Amino acid sequence: MTMSSSLSPLLRAFVFGSLVFVAAACGSAETDLDPRPPCTGPGCVNPSGGSTASGGGGGQGGEGGALSSDVTGNVGVLNEPSFAQIGPYAGAATIFATSSTGMPLEAPYGDMVTSFSLPSVISGTPWIFVRDETIGATGILSTHSAVRVPSSGPVTLPVVDRNVLSSIASTLPAPLVIDTTRAHLIIKVSRNGQPLSGVTLTTPLPGAEIAYDTGVGLYSNQTNLTGTAGVILAFDVDAPQTAEQRTFTLTDAAQQGFMIQLPIQAGAATVAAFTL
Numbered sequence: 001m002t003m004s005s006s007l008s009p010l011l012r013a014f015v016f017g018s019l020v021f022v023a024a025a026c027g028s029a030e031t032d033l034d035p036r037p038p039c040t041g042p043g044c045v046n047p048s049g050g051s052t053a054s055g056g057g058g059g060q061g062g063e064g065g066a067l068s069s070d071v072t073g074n075v076g077v078l079n080e081p082s083f084a085q086i087g088p089y090a091g092a093a094t095i096f097a098t099s100s101t102g103m104p105l106e107a108p109y110g111d112m113v114t115s116f117s118l119p120s121v122i123s124g125t126p127w128i129f130v131r132d133e134t135i136g137a138t139g140i141l142s143t144h145s146a147v148r149v150p151s152s153g154p155v156t157l158p159v160v161d162r163n164v165l166s167s168i169a170s171t172l173p174a175p176l177v178i179d180t181t182r183a184h185l186i187i188k189v190s191r192n193g194q195p196l197s198g199v200t201l202t203t204p205l206p207g208a209e210i211a212y213d214t215g216v217g218l219y220s221n222q223t224n225l226t227g228t229a230g231v232i233l234a235f236d237v238d239a240p241q242t243a244e245q246r247t248f249t250l251t252d253a254a255q256q257g258f259m260i261q262l263p264i265q266a267g268a269a270t271v272a273a274f275t276l
Contacts (some may be wrong), residue, residue, distance in 0.1 A: 012225070057187055069120050071151060072154050072155070079164060082229065093142075094133055098122045105118045109130070109144065136162075143273065165269065185271070187262075188272070189275075190275050199251065200226075201232050243263045
């Protein structure tokens with residue numbers, strides 16, 4: 001994949017990472033996650049990472065190249081309610097990751113810098129964070145996303161149009177105004193390469209509002225199962241100021257539970273995809 005093709009107006013189906021809106025720039029200590037081992041044990045599922053035909057769990061990756069632990073690419077914006085398309089983004093941002101030795105990495109992006117490079121990123125499906133440096137002027141949410149490492153080519157890391165979440169919330173059967181000082185979760189589930197219906201987020205989230213898709217780009221907070229698009233939204237989740245990983249349980253239609261781990265953070269939302 002060339003850099004110009006990865007900046008095409010709409011790329012194909014994508015993945016999910018985490019969203020964070022910050023009113024002002026903050027230090028890397030407030031945004032970076034320490035390296036964590038993958039979720040292990042019965043029922044544990046890790047984010048898909050990279051792109052798949054149905055949408056994956058991290059940045060969209062190139063194909064066909066030699067595998068490398070250096071993560072390179074650009075940033076794109078998820079700007080419609082199915083979270084399945086990504087367009088070009090040129091606003092200023094800082095990208096954070098963790099190296100193979102556990103040290104923090106960061107790279108600038110935007111303005112005259114139209115690509116980024118993070119050397120020797122920790123292997124697996126690590127979370128990579130794109131922090132908005134425009135103080136909200138470009139209308140996007142800062143975003144964590146899981147990327148498969150080593151990768152075979154450039155990746156497109158997502159940021160999310162914050163008005164998309166606000167629009168979804170305002171058109172729910174029981175409408176709400178989202179609180180951008182709290183965390184927001186966007187979870188996509190699939191099985192055998194297809195979105196998975198009948199899945200419930202069974203971890204209690206006091207004070208949060210949970211919505212499930214009722215079709216592509218459509219949501220309801222008056223049902224408790226995913227529909228044909230396999231998407232779960234959790235608005236206004238209580239979270240700490242510093243990003244940390246939390247464990248959640250997803251339960252499918254056969255009542256089988258799956259444990260997932262997501263970074264959550266005050267003023268942030270997390271978006272990730274999982275194959276159950």
